[in-house]
Amino acid sequence: MAKKKAAKTQKKVKKSSESPKEVKREVRIVNIVVNTSLKHDIPLEKMAATLPNTEYNPEQFPGLVIRIKEPKTSALIFSSGNVVCTGARNLHEVDEAIKKIIKALEKINIKITIKPEITIQNIVASGSIGMMLNLNVLAMRLNNIEYEPEQFPGLVYKLMSQEVKATFLLFSNGKIVCTGTKSEAEVHKALDKLIINLKKVKTR
16 A cells, blocks of 8 residues: 555656646657677578578578567578677567577577677667647758658658757657667657757747
């Protein structure tokens, strides 16, 4: 009972601390793209012939695609041992996916003894900034934008601030997609900067 009362108190404090002018927003990471190296040559033909959930067409592309059911991710593996993994929603899922790739390689007698170093290449986040947007006005007043409403209903806005760089896809209902950041902190920093810039445009 004490815990429930404490939780209710915390919720009330949180509500009271919010400014009425503050934009209600929500954002979540939907995809993390990373690369790494297994520091070992990989026989892709043998891998494709032996392991399930793989695709390998060297005439079209030099990498092998492997799909992992849990966590739901996919990876491009190259004969050099370089790996590009996509589909994870957090770093724990990234680690789990890489571990499963290493375990799968053991079936073709490839033993990876190192702990691969992971480098985040891109984070994709989606959500809402909690306010309607007039994309026609934004197209006229913001810099670094692409907007072709006859072809696509969203506006592309490239945030080029000194603090953070990101590319946003903005929709009139306030929904957004953010790409180009390399950490969760950068996602939120970019979102803060976006909202500041949008408010400036609205007050002109």
